[in-house]
Every structure is written in C-alpha cells, then in structure tokens.
Amino acid sequence: MTGKAANPDAVNSGSAEDAKEPDTHGEMAREREPLLVVKDLVQEYSTRGPGGVKTGTVHALSGVSFELYPGETLGIVGETGSGKSTLARAVIQVEEPVSGTVEFRGKQMNGMSRKDLRAVRAEMQMVYQDPFGSLNPRWKVSDVISEPMLGHTDMSKQQRQERVEKLLEIVGLDPSIYCNRRPIELSGGQAQRVAIARAVALEPALIICDEAISSLDVLIQAQVLNLFEELRQEIGLAYLFIAHDLATVKQISDSVAVMHLGQLAEIGPAEAIYDAPRHPYTRALLDSIPILDVETGEAKRPVPLKGDPPSPLDPPSGCRFRTRCPLAEDICAEVEPIPTEVGDGSSRPHKVACHFPLEPGQMLPNRPARPAAAAATV
C-alpha cells in the first residue's frame, strides 16, 4: 500500500484490495504502523500594526503530538481559537509549522520537495465546512470530481468519467441526474456529498474534515455522518474529524483529542473521554452541553464555565486553563503540565495535561445544575 501514491495507475485498481482489508478496529490497530504521526507541532503567527511593525505573536499551536492509525478516526474538539483548524492546515502542510514534525506513512512531510508533497497530498484530502464555498460555481459536478484525477493521475477522459459516476453512486447521488448539474442546483447536503466524492476520488488514506457537517441541517447531518461511517468501513479511510459539537465527534471517533488554546488538554479513547474525563476542561466542556435524553425526554441543563477563554496572543503562564479552572492552585501558574498517560487499561493511550487530574466520575466542585425550564415551573 505504501507505494500507492507514487504510482498513479494504482489509483484505479486499488479499490478492490482496500475493500478486502479487515476492519482495523481495537487491539489490531496497535500492531500496525501508524498512518500519521504528529510530534511537538508548533505554529505561530505574527500580528502586525501600522507599517507592518510586529506587535505580537499568536501562539496557535504549542507542542501538539498524536498518532493516527489506518481506518481510525481521531476527533478534535475545542473552543474557537483553540487551534483545531491550524492543526489541520499544519498536518496537510498548507502552512509549514514553525517546528515539530508530521510523518505520513513513515515519511516526514516537513521540508519535502513540492513534487513529493503533491504525491502525499493525493492520499490526504480535506472536506471543509461550507460546501458551496469549496465548489467552483461555474463547474459541473463531473468537472469538480474529476479535477483531482486530472492533476494526480494520467487517466483518460473516458476512465475519469466512469470513475466520477462510480464515486457519485458511492456518495448516494444518481450520476445520470447529478453529473451535469452545477453547485447552485444542489442542496447543502448534496453539495457536501459532491465535496466528499471529490475528496475520495484519489482513494486517499486520510480525510481531514474541518467542521464538515456544521453548516448542514440535522437530518442531512445524520446522512453525511452515516456516509462517513460507510466509507470508513468500505474503503478503510482514516479521518481527522474536527468539530465543535462533542456529541457528533463521539458518534464518529475512536479517539478524541480535546484542544485548549493551542495545546492538547486531553487525548484518549472516545468512551473514556466522554464517560470518565480526566481534565477539568473536558469535564467543563461536557457540562456545557444542553442534554436531552431522547428515550425518556429528560433534559439536563448545562452548567456554564465562568470567564472568557484567554487570548492566544498572551496565554497564561503554566497551565493555560488555570484562569478558568475551579481546581487551580499556585503550581498551575508556575509549571506547565505535560501530557501524561493515565493508564486506564485501554488499548489506546489516554493522556492528560493537568497537575490535578480528576478521578473517573469526579465532578467539578460547586457547580449545582439548574433544573430545565419546564421542570422548574410546571
């Protein structure tokens, strides 16, 4: 599989082999080579005042590390400005990171020649939030989907057209209707399906979804989420799934990384992160979600976290969450916590960057939940 990117002809015939690959779940994944290894990624931007004078540095990413295995999904959650999108852009080398490394299939991507980078990018594709913003309005759907094949393979026009039709079927759109449509003639869900078909066109091993379903309606969201899940099972795709909706991320992820102000607060198996979070920030995020149990109709009101997120221009010393953390003590301002394995017996690593990690099931102190509106007054 490793040589696939270098050999464009393999793209066409690769699907049958990939489909036969066993589901790479659970312990099996441990024995395999990681698809993506990100180490100590740092990304900084300068802010400039009048006359281009440097006025400050935005610490967008500060030492982010994780591994992603083939056929697995890593969900990335965090508030606005936590560096989720910067991370995606640094992984795909749209912007070269200040320091740190990104390895894809064992090959280091920073400092790669443009030609090599092109070959690697054929194997990692992105799906963005606004499908209409990422589709050229003047192009037909078939042109949109066949463009990556034009750039990365030497398929004939006939071959490309056949592949476009196959891809449209995969994403659940009838080729005879949609091939000649233009983006304006599509609904939001259909346009996002076209964007996904384009991303899958070169049979990538990794798809990076940057808020890919956030702008869609609930019912369409469910369809697209199911489609992602089918593609993962059928062609063994791995995903880096960035979203701000924690429930959606749990639905699709094997592991979840919680980002806070450019750092990983916690990373671990999805169930552990949601059922027994160790970082106070993860707990606070989960507590902020208005919950409805669809089985019983019980609602649980969120407990808000006090204070605003600090500015990435001037992050707090030590732990960057300490200004909002109910458990913070003096040491949190002095020493920056490093991600440490908590060892809860799972096959996937579970790391927490906190001086006072929560015990499984422990709640944050002094945070009484208010009852839901209907229960309170009726």
Added chain:
Amino acid sequence: MGQNQSRLENAPILTVENLRVVFSKHGREVQAVNGLNYQLSSGRTLAIIGESGSGKSVGVRSLMGLLPPSAKVTGSVRLNGRELVGLSEKALMSVRGKEIAMIFQDPAASLNPTMNVGSQIMEAIRLHNPMKKREAEVKAIELLKLVRLPSPETRIRQYPHQLSGGMRQRIVIAIALASDPKVLIADEATTALDVTTQAQIMELLVDIQERLGTAVIMISHDIGLAANYAHDVMVMYAGKVVEHANTKSLFSNVQMPYTKALLGAVPQLTTIPHSRLTVIGGHPPDLSNLPTGCPFAPRCPRATNVCTAEEPPLERQNDQHSYACWHPVGGQPLEAAGTADVLKVDAQDGACSESSTSTQERAVFASSLDERAKR
C-alpha cells in the same frame, strides 16, 4: 383551542392566530408559513424547532414586519391586545425594538464595526426614549452590568472587533433590552457561539427573563437547547406546526413521526462510537407546490392513503399536547411502524428508507430526488 392550563395562568401578551406568509416570486406563490396559532405569556419561553426552510424564522420575522415587500402577511398578531398585522411602517417603528426585540445569530453582523459599542447602545436607548447623552450613557452602563459584561466603563469605548464573540452577543442583548421589551426573539442566538459561551448566554437570558418577566421566543435547530430552556416547544415542518406541547410532554411522549425522526438523527452524548443514526430519506416539499394531505407523508414511514388524501388538523390533543398526524407514534420508536393499521408506503410516495446503507435503498433515495428534479 384548549391549550394547556399552565399557558393560560397569566393572560397571554402575544396571541398569534392563523398567521400566513406568502412570498410572490416570478409569478409563483411560495407559502412560507401556513396558519400559525400560538399564545405566549410573560416570563415564558417558547422554542420553535425545525429544518431550514420550515418557516421558523419567517414566522417570527413577520411579527416585527421584518420581511421584504414581496411577502404578504395575513392572519392576526395581537400584542397586549393591539393588532400588529397591517400596521403602517411608521406605526411598526414604535413596536419594533421597543415592544418586541430580536437577537440574531451572528453578533458581528448585528453590530456596526465603525461605532463604539457604547454609542450603539445609547442610540437604541435614545431612539425610543429621548434623553440627554449623559443620561443615556449611565443607562448603557447599567445595561452592560445587566448582561454581566466585565468592566463596562472601559468596554463602552471599545469597538466590536476588540470583543470576543460571547461579549459581542452580550452587547447585542443589551441593545435588545434597551427599551425593556415585552417579547424577546432569539433567532439562533447562540448557534455561532462555543458550547461554553452558549451556556453562559443562555443562563444570562434565563436570568433576565426571571428579573424582567420578558417573554422569549427561541428559534433553534438544537433540540437539546430547546428541551432545556423552553417551557413550550413547537415543531414546524413545511410552514406548518406539526406538534406543539409543553416541553416535558413533547419529548417524553413524541407523537408526530417527523419529531421522532428529528430526535433520531441527533447524535447523543450517550451513543456508542460508530453507531448508525436513524435517517429518513427525501426532502421537505416544495413550498410553492405543496402536496395535498400531510406535508410529511412522502417521507413518513407510517404514511397511509389517508395521509396523502387529507391533511391532519392540529386538533387531537390532551391538555398539554397537540399534534397534526393521522398515525401518531405514541412515544414508541419510529421503526415500530409495521402495526396493523399502518400500510406499506407506496413506491410513488417516495423513498422512506430508514438508512441509506444498501445500494438498493440508495437507488430508491436517488429516484425520489429524481422525481423532485422533474417537478
């Protein structure tokens, strides 16, 4: 309509009867809202949920006369006994922003980037209540304290770009509260915010409602949010109310298959990773060419001949719960549709695949799109 008692405890300040909005476009008539009926009392929150295009926003914007000239509004909207439909633009000016205020989704777009936030709040204060600049500034600072913006005396001189999204939304709320409105409409007011900020803003709105007794209409696509903060919930589909009930009653005893489908499609914090979501195929109907019968029938797994022939009225109800459906699900899962009284859906009715897994189901789904394309 014998709505529930709790809603009649205090006299409603807002009564909407048979509200219809029709847009005329290129000789076609788009029926965006088809007969809304509801009442709202002080201190209560009504949530309106539904897909985009279901008429949620158009329905509330028509209350304030915020629709383009191509819209024709009929029916009756009474605010404290005063009829709002058919008011002149000038008369509406005294209602809009004063009696009914609105908060929109994007706080950055609601604020003027070239004016400091203090001037924007003072403008809103002095528009409905002429007073000296200095007095208005004192009132503005009071409002900023009400919305719990830290250090209001310095913030008042700042511009929107200097504030975070949550702070901007607090400013927008302060402007909305400037003339002490009776009804506050929050149209996806927290959708653009982080969950942490959303929780803060919702808590603030609850607090303000308790203190000032404001009635709130909350439009949201987030069902969890509606379930937590609303007293009553109204589910809209194709411009019609398909289910309207007390929040507790609605979510513990869902009747309308569409509401059930909405709930099944939302990922829950309790779901196991990689589990499938329940999906219904098809699309909302074309509002310029509504089918006869129930608008949801073409997508509904429980639909029968009666559903396509006759429209179910929003009448069958108990005290707290009304719904428009011939075959209510009665709190049961949607899949349990194979009971004796429910026939299989005709192929012509369109696709009703629970999920689009198999290629066969996909083909059905695609053919329903095909039909839509031909129309």
